[in-house]
Amino acid sequence: MNAAVPNPAALVFAGPTPFRLLLRIAAISSWRRLLALREQSWFLLAVIGTFLVGYLGLAFGLFYGGLRFISKFPGLGGLLVERLLFVLFAFLFGLLLISNLVISYTNLFKNRETTFLLSLPVPTQTIFQWKFVESTLLASWAFVFLIAPLLCAYGLVNHVAWHFYPLVLVLLALFIVLPGVCGAWASVTLARFLDRKGFQVLLVTGLVALVALMIFQFRPQPVTDEDLDARVLAVIDRLLENTRFANFPFLPSYWMSASVQNWSEGALGAATFFALVMLSHALFFGQLICQRLGPAFYEASNRVNSRGGLFERWGWFQARAARQIAGPHSRLPLPRSDWLDTLLGCGGVLAPDTRALVAKDMRMFWRDTTQWAQTAMLFGLLGVYIINLRHFTRQLDSPFWLSLVSFLNMGACALNLATLTTRFVFPQFSLEGRRVWLVGLAPIGLVRVVWLKFWLASFATLAVTLGLVLLSCTMLGLDAVHTAFFGGSVTVMTFTLNAIAVGLGALYPNFRETNPNKIVSGFGGTFCLVLSFVYILVGVVLLAVSSPWGWKPDMTGEFAPAKAVSSWVIFVLLSYLAGWLPLRLGLRKVATTEL
Amino acid sequence: MIELHELVKHFGDVRAVDGISLTVPRGEFFCVLGPNAAGKTTTIKMLVGLIKPTSGSARVAGFDVQTQPLEARSRLSFVPDFPFLYDKLTPWEFIRFTGQLFRMSDADIRRGADELIPRFSLQEWLHKPIEGLSHGTRQRVAITAALLHSPEVFVIDEPMVGLDPHHARIVKDVLKERALQGMTVFMSTHQIYVADEMADRVGIFHRGRIVAAGTPEELRRRAGTDGALEKAFLAITEEEVRTDSANGAVP
Structure with missing residues (x-):
């Protein structure tokens, strides 16, 4: 053995300090991450x-x-x-x-x-x-x-x-x-x-x-x-x-x-x-x-x-945990079905494997408090703002302002959703990480897993975005046609944004990283955010420009049904393309992924 | 070289380690065996200072891990089952970085690397990013970095995970050589044949206690078995389970 270790008690050493070494390592790593961009398109x-x-x-x-x-x-x-x-x-x-x-x-x-x-x-x-x-x-x-x-x-x-x-x-x-x-x-x-x-x-x-x-x-x-x-x-x-x-x-x-x-x-x-x-x-x-x-x-x-769990120290939680263990006929300490299993099993609509995947994703989301806390914060603030709109109906009596605020609300809702899908939906596929072999080798197949993630995320987020936009329409006192227009638009946007996030998540997976923040901060995550924002910008502007209610401040412009319908059709086509393409490419990559 | 004295660790109400006392002298190759949740990893974490014992003490080369952490840690190396490596660095940069953290001079780092890198067949990968390496290669990089400063105590958790038979053999040979030169090895493994082959002494952990310790031969004698150490291990742990059941302990 060579005696290379000096006495650390003396700590007399001319080399760099540990802090400087760590700083150097971080600088090298960051620089190489930058250089790795050269390998991207x-x-x-x-x-x-x-x-x-x-x-x-x-x-x-x-x-x-x-x-x-x-x-x-x-x-x-x-x-x-x-x-x-x-x-x-x-x-x-x-x-x-x-x-x-x-x-x-x-x-x-x-x-x-x-x-x-x-x-x-x-x-x-x-x-x-x-x-x-x-x-x-x-x-x-x-x-x-x-x-x-x-x-x-x-x-x-x-x-x-x-x-x-x-x-x-x-x-x-x-x-x-x-x-x-x-x-x-x-x-x-x-x-x-x-x-x-x-x-x-x-x-x-x-x-x-x-x-x-x-x-x-x-x-x-x-x-x-x-x-x-x-x-x-x-x-x-x-x-x-x-x-x-x-x-x-x-x-x-x-x-x-x-x-x-x-x-x-x-x-x-x-x-x-x-x-x-x-x-x-x-x-x-x-x-x-x-x-x-x-x-x-x-x-x-x-x-x-x-430490053990904080809550497990309290009698009530101990008793509850004991109640959850083993039904009267079971000899094994298996928990009974909970409300989520019961809910998803209702009517037998979902196949058992689908139900298992949906339940797993929902449980993981629910148990990661930081995820839904941030989501609740973002949409909660938006909700507070929209509810407060009822106090301004006197100032928002001009059709122009009503329309402008409605479009802005829809845009804000979509932007919030874009940050949400990028932060939480995009890394979903990567987060399977080392577990990907499990679902990958199961009879359900990876392609269906990606589809399931898309549908689950889309319907879950639609409940929030559609709810907020309908609330906005109600608070602004818009009629049924306006409400249907904005509701339909945000529905299309919700599915598109989720398709972008799921598709790019599958296209640019990072199975090594377990921290979703770091997965998102990579190239794929940044691209997902950029594409989502660009899509929202183009989509909202397209809808607003051709809207019969939106563009003319004095409302002198004549309503042109053909123009409005055609622009909505273009918007839907654009959305389909923006969502379908990444999802299609992602699915194709997943289908040929070697585990 | 390693002295564990009445080591106890609680996780909430769970007593994960229940009064372990153990001395591993200089140059001994000590293997820890035990079923899952026996307290092996918790003991290792206390030994290397990652967590504090609830009571008792751990000493490395005469230094208390809690009260003299720097002195203790500079004399030991720890390689977990899934070691952390900086993905954007190359193996050589990582090895050099680790040596510098142990306050080695550049000359000593090069001298150590010259010996270890060829032994672990890392020349081909030395300047490639770690993120592209296989698990086995990453494991070899971690072991190389950990051995670089010639620690007096080497603690390793499941060293053979991901290693092919050729490199597993090299790791075993290097560790045995170092042990013969005076390095104390404290290894936790589920691969009983590795313990049988390598260890001077084996400790069997069960429910936070050492229920048997001795050379592989002594354990066989105690269990009344012959042949593979696995039989002795199973006999001893099953006996403990029966004793626990008889005492009303939850298995």
Whole structure:
């Protein structure tokens, strides 16, 4: 044996530190992921690139137009823009907190690299530091991507100096540290006291409470036409009152917004002050958890891997589990059929193998709380907004506005669905992973498995999207023809979006990865999202342009049934093509897949 | 070299490891056998410091795994049944990375690699991404990286999973050679013939306890069997199941 190991107690070594080694490994891995793009189709890369650039350009255009419009409001433009900025950063701070909490928990306690590192002579403090940095970046990159066009537009509207833009980058880098710190600290603390199920229940409860708080905070207040005509300032004052929370000076979002705003106005001293406040907090709390949370992380990791279920400790749950075991005639401890088996077995419509697959997918979705919690959050917020529309029927009495809002609602619903199908439906086939041999070799066959996933996902999501669009039509008081038009359109879109996700999921499977987030972040997932968004954009515009209700603001355009019908037919054909092609290619690949 | 003292681990109400005490001296090849849920993997996790014992202690080369984790971990290597590897790295980059984490100099890394890489027939794969390697090749990469710093204690869970007979033979030979040179091996396996062939001593785990420990011959004598170690293993574990049933324990 060669004695290559120096005494670690001395820890005197000139080589790179473990943290730097991990950083280097991550950089190499990321670079190779980028290089691997060369192996993808140039056409698809061009589509994705165009989409990304298009998003940035479109978002910038919308923000720029919107900010210019608001800033021209007589006497109050500056105030409104300022409040908008503060509210936006406050909301983004809240979203970053949730995102950091979920990602930190997964990254610290449900990650194979963490387990690997814990078995090596790497201090737990270093492992924690590494995972903290990784989680913060993972949770925040989308935020930077979203906010960049807004800040550019804000800078242009306010005619800022060139140094505003690099400064904003620095401020953003500081801003993401604090939610990262809070998320990491909260995940370690919660992991010490709650098991996975308890954590999920708390997370969902927190999200529900957050939605409830938002409903209360932003509850609509009736505004009469007289108010709008004669007392605009009073109405705006009420609006500003509801958003005053964003001006609470101890919120990090306040420091960020204040720094951005002051710098744009040339008040460099005040801007620097708020930037330094943010820097000092980021340094203090960042340093604190980076130097002190390692042992707590190890303790939490040990508890996560050592405890029985939280609920199983309570008598009621123990009794319930005992009741579920073995019917009176069974000698084996087999659970009885539950409500899902009973439901799916109703009428004997579904074949046993189909029923088994559907039940498996439904159970897996239900037991992964993070999946349905995010879904519920996305569609819950949309539902709250649509329900609130009933308060604005007086303002939405023009056919143009009614039609515009209906189209926007349908578009928003479809966009929500696209994120849902990309996040949850796309990785379904890949998630079979090492289990794919089971269904692949079963008499049911992989092709039918993919079809089943398509139908199950389509009908499940249709219940939500159709429900929301019908609710929107009801709240807006639309007649039966309008309702049928929007209902039919969103139904077509739902099936198309699911076909895109299922088809591309089968076409670009990743059987090695068990983390759905990482499967989605690959080329196939990105392409799925891009294709879905492009389809929605084209589809909604096509429908709106030819709609007899939508395009002419003054409703002077004559109703042309032939034009409307033909455009709807084109929309259906486009949808069929957009969904059929990926699904067909995916099925063909699945049929020839070698397990 | 390995000292487990009254090691206990609870998972909620479940007592997964129930007071294990064991000493494995320097250079011994110790194999752990046992049915599923016998506490083998939990014991290994406590031994390498992945989880804390509820009570008791584990020491590696004289260092307590919980109170002196860095000292203990720098003297041991652990290869799980499905080891984690960075998919985007090449085997050579991974091996070098692991050596650096163990604070080896570049010269020592190269010296160790020069010896191990040809032994495990990794030359062909050395600069190809790990993501494209078969399970067996990945397993060989993990074992190479783990042996690189010449650990004093080598802990391995199901080492033969995915290995073809040729490479399984090489792994067995290398581990045996290292054991003869003084490395302590603590191996968990379900392949009883591997334990029979390799182990200086075998410990049979059952319901969180070591119910029998000794050389393969001693276990055969205790069970009153001859021939394959499998017979002795089955006889001993069945006897334990009968004892548990007689005592009213749930099987």
